[in-house]
Each structure stands twice: as C-alpha cells, then as structure tokens.
Amino acid sequence: MPDSDIVSIIGTQRNWILPEETIEIVLSELTYNSGTWAQIGDTVSYCLPYAQNIFDEKSGLQICVLNVPKNARAIDETEGVLHHLAQELGEQSLEPVDLVKRAWKRSEHDDQQPSA
Amino acid sequence: MTSSPQLRLYIDTNIFLDHFLRRRGKSSILFREIANGRFAGVTSHFTLSELTGVLKELRVPHADIGRIMGQVQAFPNVQIVFHDQNMFLDMPQNILDTCVQCRDALHFMIAKSLAADRIVTRDSGFKNAVDSIIQCVTPEQLIP
Numbered sequence: 001m002p003d004s005d006i007v008s009i010i011g012t013q014r015n016w017i018l019p020e021e022t023i024e025i026v027l028s029e030l031t032y033n034s035g036t037w038a039q040i041g042d043t044v045s046y047c048l049p050y051a052q053n054i055f056d057e058k059s060g061l062q063i064c065v066l067n068v069p070k071n072a073r074a075i076d077e078t079e080g081v082l083h084h085l086a087q088e089l090g091e092q093s094l095e096p097v098d099l100v101k102r103a104w105k106r107s108e109h110d111d112q113q114p115s116a
Numbered sequence: 117m118t119s120s121p122q123l124r125l126y127i128d129t130n131i132f133l134d135h136f137l138r139r140r141g142k143s144s145i146l147f148r149e150i151a152n153g154r155f156a157g158v159t160s161h162f163t164l165s166e167l168t169g170v171l172k173e174l175r176v177p178h179a180d181i182g183r184i185m186g187q188v189q190a191f192p193n194v195q196i197v198f199h200d201q202n203m204f205l206d207m208p209q210n211i212l213d214t215c216v217q218c219r220d221a222l223h224f225m226i227a228k229s230l231a232a233d234r235i236v237t238r239d240s241g242f243k244n245a246v247d248s249i250i251q252c253v254t255p256e257q258l259i260p
Binding site: 051056069070077083097 | 124129130131133134135136137138139144147148151161166169170171172173174176180184186187188189190191192193195196197198200202219229230231238239
C-alpha cells in the first residue's frame, strides 16, 4: 500500500482504509462448540465432559457419571487403533490382561520412587 | 408382550484393549450391541485410568491418548461412573480375601453397587474371585 493512502498512524502502526474493490469480505456463519460435538476433518472429537449426579433406577443409588455427548462413530474410530502393536504383543505372548497388570506394577513402582 | 430387561454389563479394561488391538473375539461387536441397545454398559473411571496407564506403557503419544480416551467416553450406552465412598462400605470378606489385586476389588465393588448383571472380562483371576457373586463372562458368551 502506498504511504499516500495512510489514514492514520498510531505509534509504529500505520492504518489504511481499503477500497471496497480491494478485498471481498466473506463472513461465514458463526459456529459454537461449547458443550457440543465438534467435527474436525473426518474425526470425531469431544468438548467439555462434566460429572453429573443422577438417580440410577436399577441400583437405587444416586451416582456420579461422566456426562459426555455420545457418538457411535467413536466405536468405529477406536477399533484397531492399536492394531500395529498387536503382532509385537503376540510375539511376547502378552494378553490385554497382562498389559493392565504391567501398567499397575509400573505405576506402583513409580509411586515408590522418592520425589525430587 | 413384554421385552426382557436389558442386562447391565460392567465392562472391564481388557475388553476395551481387545477393541483397540482388533483382537480375535467379539469385543468390538459387543460395544456395537451395547450401542444398539441390546445391553446396557457401565464402567468406572478406574477403567479410564487403567487404559491411560496401558497406553502410556505402550508409548502411545500423549495427544493420541487424549483423543482415544475422549472417544471411549463417547461410546453410546456405556455409562462411566465415578466411585463413591459408600460403594466400599460393605466389601464382602471373601472378596477381600481372594482378590489378588486391590484394583480388582475396586472394579468389583463398583459393579456390585451398580447392580451389574454381568462383568465382561477375560481376566480369569478376577473371574475366580468374584464369579460366585457377579457372573463374569466373555463377549463370546454373551454373543454366541
């Protein structure tokens, strides 16, 4: 932009007014993700889970549950998400049950380490 | 005509891992059957904690762990329950005596408090400890 078109200077900032034909401003419809599902590409993601107290008819208890929007695509998207590790685990004869117990041991070991 | 009541299933951590690893068996089918309303699924935040621990152990990148855990929470018809101290007030003596791992006892007490009809697991040690109180089954036993 030529300096002759500057309409104001504030500090080091120069301000121009663009003629209408210079740029077409397109305002897309505003969307809000708060507390709702967001679509990012083809992947389902989630926003703002929160805990909620509800009465559970089956147990007769007031229980605290995680309140998150549900989406069946989440099952599809997580099926086989660790498939690339299956062969390696198979070669070590590690079952999912073993993985859980190994993670327990690791966390217990880490808990016993003195903090810095 | 009345429909049979929906079985409430407590889903153990290893069933989610089956699904992630796409192992043989019917764990993934079970989640779809739960989503379709054939069964009602429940699990606890201990399960989320264990899944996170396993994914970290397997060196899955943190961002991916966050994404996967978010998706698990979104599984339809699977309620994720936080424990309450009252759930642990009457832990049966035989569970205290036989649960090898205290975390098994935590899963069991939440399943019992929630009046789960079955615990879905492949952990034979867990099954041996609690089967006399809540029947433990594999996905294949539920979906022949």
